[in-house]
Amino acid sequence: MRSNTIYLSLLLPLLLWHCGSLRAQSPIRALYATQRSGAIAIDGRLAEDIWGAAPRATSFIQTAPRPGEPSTQRTTVSLLYDDEAVYIGAMMYERNPDSIVKQLSPRDEFEDNNTDAFIVTFDTYFDRQNATQFAVTAAGVQADGIVKFDAVDRSWNAAWFSRVAHTDSGWSVEMKIPYSALRFPKKQVQQWGVNFQRIIRRYRERSYWNPVSPMIQNVIGQSGRVDSIHDIKAPLRLALLPYLSAYGVDNAGAFGKSVNGGLDIKYGLSESFTLDMTLVPDFGQTRFDDKVLNLSAIEVRYDERRYFFTEGVDLFNKNDLFYSRRVGGTPINGWQLRTGLPAHEIVTNEPASSRLYNAFKVSGRTQGKTGVGVFNAVSAPTYATVVDTATGAERKAEVSPLTNYNVIVVDQAMRNNSYISFMNTNVTRAGETYDADVSALLFKFADKANRYGVTGSMDVSQRYYPATATDVGYRALLNVGKQSGNYTWTLMSKAISDHFNPNDLGYLDRNNIVSLLYYNVYNTYVPFGKINTTYNKIGMEYYRAFEPNEFSRAAVHGNHVITFTSFHTIGSYWDAQPGVAYDYLEPRTIGRYYQLPANGMWGGFISSDYRRRFALDLESSKRWYGPSDRKVFSWSVSPRYRFSDKLSAIYSFSAEQRANDVGFVAHLHDSIFLGTRRLQTAINSLTTSYIFTRTMSLKLDARHYWSQAEYAKYEFLAENGLLYNAPNNISQNINFNSFNLFMNFVWQFKPGSEMSLVYQNSVYSSGSTLAADYLSGMRYVTQAPQSNSLSVKVIYYLDYQTMEKMVRKREVRG
16 A cells, blocks of 8 residues: 555656647857957956957846846946956946945855846856856955856855956956866867856846846756857866964863864866865864754754865755765764763763865766766774773773765756756775665756756665665655746655665655645746735645555645835745644654644744845744644844945844643653653854955854753653653753854965964853743853864965966076
8 A cells, every 4th residue: 555655646746747838948149259369467447459359248138126128237248268268358337336336245255245246157068057157246256156057056166366447437347267267078169158147236136148037947048158269278277275274272171282284186187077185184174063952853954164075066966965964974883882881981082073084076077968976085983982980991992983985976967957867875884884875866857948847866775784684765756847937836746765864974854754745836026016026835745654654744835925126025934734743753763653733833024125234134933733732933033234345244033932842752661752841942143244355354153052941741652642641750851052153264365275264162051950041041151161262274276377387487587
C-alpha cells in the first residue's frame, strides 16, 4: 500500500502536465565590441577618443517599477577589448545630477543601500543559465558575483579595476575586467551573452539594455549578446594569495597568541577550468555562530562563514547535498566517547571542530556547456583529553578519525533553460568509523517559451558500517508547474524514506515523509492607482509518514503583499490545519506519533521605504491551537537610520512567547515522555557600518539572544498519540544566553588584496536557574565566562601577468 501511495504522488504531476502554446521569444539585441587602440586610463571619465567612436548600447527598458517602459534617464554603454581584458564605458545621464544617490557600502553589499549603480553580466558560454556579474555604484564601490538563473552568489570575488566620475551631465564609469577574471571557450570568435543594468535608486528603478520581463523566470536567459570579440586567448590564470595572520585570545582568563602563515592558490588548468587550493588553512577570523536554544528534533543550520567554502561553490550547491559546515566540523565520535566512559573517567578537553590539512576545488564549463566540479578536503584526526579521577592520569582518545571529503558534480546545460545534473558526495574515514556516500540525479525541462517546466531529482544515500549491513535510503522529488506570467502554479511531490540520510556531508532537516503540495501565485507588476506591485500566494499541503504509511497532516496557507507607489510595503500571512495532525517527528522514535490539535495562524508586517533616512519594519503573528490554551505569539521591531552616506545603523528586537507548548523530554524505561512548557525568547541586535572610502570600511555587529523553557508538567506518550500523567523525577528547565560582538575593519589596498582587523567577544551560558523576565535573564551574560579575540590578517594578491610585467620592466632597466 505504501509503494502505491508513493508512486501516485510522483505520477500525479505528470498527469496534470501540459505544455501550452509555444511562443517565440523576442529577438535579442546585439552589441558590436570594438578592439582597443591606444591607452585607456581607468579614471571613469571616458575621455579617450575610442569611447566616442565605439558603438553604443542605448534605449534601456524598465523592469521595475514600470515594466516595458523606457528608462526615465538615458544610458549609453560601449564595450572594448584587447589581448588582456574587456573594457566597459558607461555614461548614466541625469537631468538632475544633484539627485544622484551614492551611499557608501562595504564591497558586495550595495543592493540594500541608498545608491545608484551600473551592472554588467557576462554569459561567456552563452548557455543562458550561468553568468559572471560585475557592478559599480555611483560611490565607486565594487561588487561581483556568480549568477545561476536568477540567483546571485556574492561570495565570489575577482581582481578587476573600475572608477567613477561625476559631471554636470550625470555620472560615468570605466571598468577593466582582465581575462583572468573570466572563463570562456577556446574559439576564434567568441559569442557571449551580455546585459547591462542601471539602478536609479530614488525612483527604485531597474532598467536593462536587453529587456528583462519580471514575469519570466531566469534573468540570464533574457540577456543580449556580443559576438564580435575574436582572436583572444585565455591567459595563464595563476594567482597566489599568501597570508600572514596574528592572534591574541583570552578564553575565560586563559591567554594565548599565535602567528600563522599560509597560501591560497588559484590556477587555470585550461581556458575553462580553475583549481582553487588552500594550503595550511586559517579560519581564525571566522565570525562566531549566533547560537540558539534548540529543543526540536531538527538540527540548527548555521551559515558557512569560512571564505574558502563560500567563494565559488555555486556548482556544488544542489539539493542541499553539500553543507560545507560538515567539513572540519564537530567531531563525529564525541558523544560516543562521553557516554561510553567508565564512572571514574571524565572528558576535560574536547575540540569543537576538526582541523583541516588542506582543501581544493576544481570547477569549469566546457564548450559543450557541460559544467564539471570536484571538491576534496582532508581533516586531521582529532583527540579529546580524558582524565582518570582516581589516579589523575591523562590519556588521549580519538573523537574524529582522519577523514576525506569528496564531491563530484557534472551539470549539462541544455536549451530552453533546461539542465540535467549528476552529483556524488563521499565521506571516507580511517579506522572503524562508518563511511558514507550519496548519489543524485537532478533535472529541469522547460518549454521553448519558458512558460511551463518540470524539475526533479532522485537520490540514494548509503552508510557503510564495518560490522553491520549497509544502511540505504532513497529520496525522490518532482515538481511541475507554470513558471511565467502574472499567474503561476506549482505542484510538488516528495518521498523521503526513513533511512535516507545525506547528513555526513549534506543537510536534511527530516526524512520519513511523503508529501503533495500545490501552490497558486498571482503577481501584478504594473502600477495601478496607489499600488505599485502585489504578490498573492495560496497553497495546500498534504503529508504522510513514509514508515508507517499513515496520514500525518494537511494544511492550507496564504501570503499577501502589497507595495505602494510610495514604496511602503504591507503584508499578511496565514495558515490553517483544520484537523488533528499526527506528528511522527517529535517522539523521535520511528512509528510513534503525537496528536497535535487543530490550529491556525495569522500574521502581518509593515515595512517603510528604505530610501528615506529613517525606515521602520514591524511584524507580529499569533497561532491558536484547537480546544486548548496552547498558543504562540511573536513580534518584532526594527528601525534603521542613515546618518550620512558613510554611517548607518540597524537595530532589531524580536520576541516570542509559547504558552503550554508541548515537546519531547526523554526516553525513560522504554517510555517516551513529553513536557508542557512555557517558552520565552528575545533577541536584541545592532548592526552599524562606517564606510571611510570605497575600499575601507568598519562594521560592528552585536547580538544578545535569551531563551528560557519552564516546564509545568511531564507526561507519558501513549501508543494512541495522547498524553497521560505519569510519576517521574525529570527536571528539564533551562535558561540559555548567548552574546556575540563582532567588529571588523577591512582595507582593500589593491584589487584582490586586503588587510582585516577583527575583534570578537563571545559569551554563552546555560543553566536550570530560571529568570523572572528578559532583563533579569541578561545578568547571566555578565556573570558567564567570556572569550575575547583580536586578530590581524593580511592577504596579498599576486597575479602571474602582473609578476611577469614586473620582471620584464626589471630586465629592460637592467
